[in-house]
Amino acid sequence: MLIDPFYIPDAKYSGTSTGVRTFEYGSSYVNAGVSLVSLLMAAGWSVVDSFPSVAIQRRPAYYFQTNIGAGTPGEMSPVQCANTMGASWRRASVGSLIYNSYDPYIHTPTCPAGTNVMRWFEAGETTLDTANNLADKITEGGVFSVSVSGIIGDPSAGGSYEFTLIPNVPAFEFDEIPIGIGSPVGSTSLRGYYTLRSPSLNDIYLECKVETRITNNSGGFFAYDGVGTPKLCLTITSSAGGSYYMPLMPGSYYFCGCNYQFAIWPQAGQVASRNANTSMFVSLIEAPDGWHGAGGNCPFVVGANNGDLNIYADHFRTQLHWSQSLACGHSGVMDDTQYLKGTCDGYQTVAMLVRGTKGRPTVSLAGQPLVQAPYIVLPANPTAGPEAEIAGKLWDIVTTSGNAEIGASMMHDGRRWECFSTTRPTGDVGCDMWMLKSAG
Amino acid sequence: MGLAYTDLPIVMETVSANPATFLDALRSILTAAGWTSAAYLTGYVYACLSPQGFAVQLRVWDPADSNFDDCFAFQWVSSYDPYPEGLIHHLRMDAALTYFVWANCCSLFIARPGITHTGDFLPWSVFGGVPHAAGLTEPTPQCEAQSPAAPEVTTELWFSSGSDNGVAGFGSSHSQNFRSSSFCQRFSFFRNGMNLGGDAVNEGAALQLGVIRPPGYLNNKRPSGFESGILWVDSTPMASDPLISVAGIWYGQLYDACCLSKPMALEATEQIFETDGDILTDWVNYMNGVGFTAADGRFSSLLLLTGGPTVVENIAY
Numbered sequence: 001m002l003i004d005p006f007y008i009p010d011a012k013y014s015g016t017s018t019g020v021r022t023f024e025y026g027s028s029y030v031n032a033g034v035s036l037v038s039l040l041m042a043a044g045w046s047v048v049d050s051f052p053s054v055a056i057q058r059r060p061a062y063y064f065q066t067n068i069g070a071g072t073p074g075e076m077s078p079v080q081c082a083n084t085m086g087a088s089w090r091r092a093s094v095g096s097l098i099y100n101s102y103d104p105y106i107h108t109p110t111c112p113a114g115t116n117v118m119r120w121f122e123a124g125e126t127t128l129d130t131a132n133n134l135a136d137k138i139t140e141g142g143v144f145s146v147s148v149s150g151i152i153g154d155p156s157a158g159g160s161y162e163f164t165l166i167p168n169v170p171a172f173e174f175d176e177i178p179i180g181i182g183s184p185v186g187s188t189s190l191r192g193y194y195t196l197r198s199p200s201l202n203d204i205y206l207e208c209k210v211e212t213r214i215t216n217n218s219g220g221f222f223a224y225d226g227v228g229t230p231k232l233c234l235t236i237t238s239s240a241g242g243s244y245y246m247p248l249m250p251g252s253y254y255f256c257g258c259n260y261q262f263a264i265w266p267q268a269g270q271v272a273s274r275n276a277n278t279s280m281f282v283s284l285i286e287a288p289d290g291w292h293g294a295g296g297n298c299p300f301v302v303g304a305n306n307g308d309l310n311i312y313a314d315h316f317r318t319q320l321h322w323s324q325s326l327a328c329g330h331s332g333v334m335d336d337t338q339y340l341k342g343t344c345d346g347y348q349t350v351a352m353l354v355r356g357t358k359g360r361p362t363v364s365l366a367g368q369p370l371v372q373a374p375y376i377v378l379p380a381n382p383t384a385g386p387e388a389e390i391a392g393k394l395w396d397i398v399t400t401s402g403n404a405e406i407g408a409s410m411m412h413d414g415r416r417w418e419c420f421s422t423t424r425p426t427g428d429v430g431c432d433m434w435m436l437k438s439a440g
Numbered sequence: 441m442g443l444a445y446t447d448l449p450i451v452m453e454t455v456s457a458n459p460a461t462f463l464d465a466l467r468s469i470l471t472a473a474g475w476t477s478a479a480y481l482t483g484y485v486y487a488c489l490s491p492q493g494f495a496v497q498l499r500v501w502d503p504a505d506s507n508f509d510d511c512f513a514f515q516w517v518s519s520y521d522p523y524p525e526g527l528i529h530h531l532r533m534d535a536a537l538t539y540f541v542w543a544n545c546c547s548l549f550i551a552r553p554g555i556t557h558t559g560d561f562l563p564w565s566v567f568g569g570v571p572h573a574a575g576l577t578e579p580t581p582q583c584e585a586q587s588p589a590a591p592e593v594t595t596e597l598w599f600s601s602g603s604d605n606g607v608a609g610f611g612s613s614h615s616q617n618f619r620s621s622s623f624c625q626r627f628s629f630f631r632n633g634m635n636l637g638g639d640a641v642n643e644g645a646a647l648q649l650g651v652i653r654p655p656g657y658l659n660n661k662r663p664s665g666f667e668s669g670i671l672w673v674d675s676t677p678m679a680s681d682p683l684i685s686v687a688g689i690w691y692g693q694l695y696d697a698c699c700l701s702k703p704m705a706l707e708a709t710e711q712i713f714e715t716d717g718d719i720l721t722d723w724v725n726y727m728n729g730v731g732f733t734a735a736d737g738r739f740s741s742l743l744l745l746t747g748g749p750t751v752v753e754n755i756a757y
Binding site (some may be wrong): 293 | 690
């Protein structure tokens, strides 16, 4: 006997949807990160952890001036005050602020009115004293707390001092301030993050870490001393285990989220090339009532990370089945595909369940597509194991048997919806996925 | 939409495929299901009416056609003069065999038990009737000429199909149909006086059940998927209303039937209990097959109602 097997066509409403919002990831990844954190909070997720970014720079010890130990200081010359002296004056910079050392036995750190653009720090008796004075001077600025390590590297070659700069407030808000103490030249602080947590759903929750990182070209990260354009990176974890990581590429995005789900997708048309703006979908699918949910809640993430921490062509919005760059599982546990293409295939593929006709949309006599429930099948393990099984419904989503254009709008159930993913009708069943466009 | 129940008698029997007795056995079944009959050539013409008031007629006779040896002919026709005709579907007779027959007030499904088709491509299944029409309806009175209606208003609706490929001598393949597939390749489908049927060469033109299916498992991309069906985590399949469409338009659904998202043996039975209302129904499976092509997966069944819906009290499960 089958107990309550029937398809229920209704959408599953969270009641907490933000509706479709926009955010910009243009020249400022900091602003994008702040916006994304704000949007997740609007969806009901809360910040449960944060960590400030870090910048590490090194400069050879011999660059740091020592004082002469005795003398009567005189005034700075106009040349010194105007910052047109040579490099031997040990310049450092943090953003627009320039730091120079001075010998307190030769000069007083004052300049004629209107000419002093320097932040002066004393040269000490040793180069380490001078480096520490620089650190203290930068710390006085209130943005970063700076510490200095002892000599690192080959002492016979003079060695270097390592400066560690940590912003005084979390997390990545000051990551676009260029730091010029030494090398690497032009680096900034990075790897600050906020971790946002979804409300619990049957004791399971998701977390999203919003972080700034720089990726290298061999599938790894620079730690804190990389040079390059940091990316906004998202790491999704499930409280029962498992994670998925994806960098986000600059672009203009839509966001729609609720207590247990969020989606990010580009405002522009479909993406066909790698390392362009992309999409990400994250959901904690609620186990249905009754017997069918024996496997518990099912986390599901699909993105476009292609394995070398770059972005593969966006496949989320051009089909309604996914076999790569995803993570999912039953009982709250999320196994990822290690971002590899094709590691899960065949019946381990994640797919929406639809009713329609291959090669063409299928509509009513009035020309309207059949609006369908967003049932989804997930494998317990996307890299191995048995066939995918019905996990439940996605939140605030419906599918249709038509083929609308991405970005199209429709009214259904008294609500407005936006088409954000579709299959191409050629060779596959025609169907679209729609996101609740209005909040609530 | 929910399932469309006729709430009228349903008859299911296994009868001999003996040509000497088959016509009378079938007449007995259809009469019990509420159909009326009259003599027609070497057999009978039946009339039936759906709960929505849509009528259709069915002719069954022995055509003695040497192109289709030992076959009876089934032909659904409109109920009004001049009686537009659907395709003729043949059904092989053999005294050594039997047929599974299921009928309600407006539908008939026949098939050789346990068989979808055989290598000699003999026709072993036939079915047709009146589906439940979606949207606005205005049934054409029986035997009256159809009156014009707005395009979205259904005034007539019926279909027929079977494994007969229509080729003299039975050709070199069978026609996909609801016995072997969620699609019918050679079919009649009449709506408002127009025949939308034919011999479909692709999925988009076929008569199809709106079975639940995953994109990406089609077109020979994922032929091995879902061998056990599309199941919930507790191994329960998903049941759904048996929507039907032709050429990309949903027209309605079959009466007293539902789709199940797992493959079942032919004539296998199943019970469904709905806790909302304590409703119990009994079913028998008519379909075991693939999609439009063999590469389209095998994860659906077509269940025909055999008992209920009845409200059950104190059921133990």
